[in-house]
């Protein structure tokens with residue numbers, strides 16, 4: 001997708017995409033590291049897998065290009081190897097560079113999940129015989145004209161922008177998700193209806209109406225070996241109430257970040273979420289303090305949570321030590 005090369009001009013600070021606002025909703029400090037301070041960040045392997053699956057499926061298969069599943073899976077592998085070679089993928093929790101075994105497993109996983117998706121799109125059924133009834137997709141990676149919105153409480157004017165993965169023959173927008181199968185992250189209607197993305201894309205298309213997620217569930221065992229994914233559609237309606245709620249969220253966003261003044265007096269508190277401690281990571285506070293997916297853990301821990309270094313002894317304390 002052509003983020004830097006849009007027919008609608010360059011992205012301004014007041015142009016808001018769903019992912020930008022969602023980052024702030026996840027954690028204002030994460031937003032500040034990414035968009036204000038622009039601290040160095042890295043991608044995880046899962047994110048790179050999603051990008052390769054996404055690009056080959058949308059830009060090649062659904063655009064009417066190559067239709068042979070084996071060739072497309074090979075293309076996904078090449079694309080993923082290139083992304084890995086050109087980035088510095090790390091484990092979100094440990095911040096360590098991934099090793100060769102992790103990379104090879106990640107590629108094998110993508111081959112299995114990618115094939116599962118493409119087979120399901122071609123045959124209308126996933127590997128478990130579940131039906132997948134998609135309408136004909138007529139446009140992919142669609143960038144609609146930015147939508148200007150004057151927010152009622154702050155009075156500020158922003159523009160909603162973004163790329164919609166696909167639009168079907170009935171005009172329904174959709175988004176492809178290579179999604180975790182873990183029960184806390186699994187995609188359900190309950191999760192979909194709380195996504196700001198669906199609402200902002202419906203706003204770009206003129207108002208309330210249906211939205212769908214095309215979900216590829218990343219099935220794997222506890223050694224991270226992949227097996228065939230389930231492929232399914234979650235379709236639901238975005239209502240005017242959803243749009244009003246999101247406008248309220250956008251108002252809160254521009255006010256708290258002080259967007260009008262280039263973030264100068266914004267509030268960006270860290271909002272960590274403790275997600276437990278495994279035996280392997282017992283006592284490693286720098287890893288365990290926050291379980292959110294975030295590539296700024298190291299800097300965040302140092303700046304906001306690490307106990308201050310003990311000052312050197314002086315006076316009586318120093319004399320006692322000597």
Ligand code: SF4
Pocket residue numbers: 026027028029030270271272273290291292293294295296297300301
């Ligand atoms: S590590 Fe957690 S608290 Fe810190 S910036 Fe990231 S999400 Fe926020």
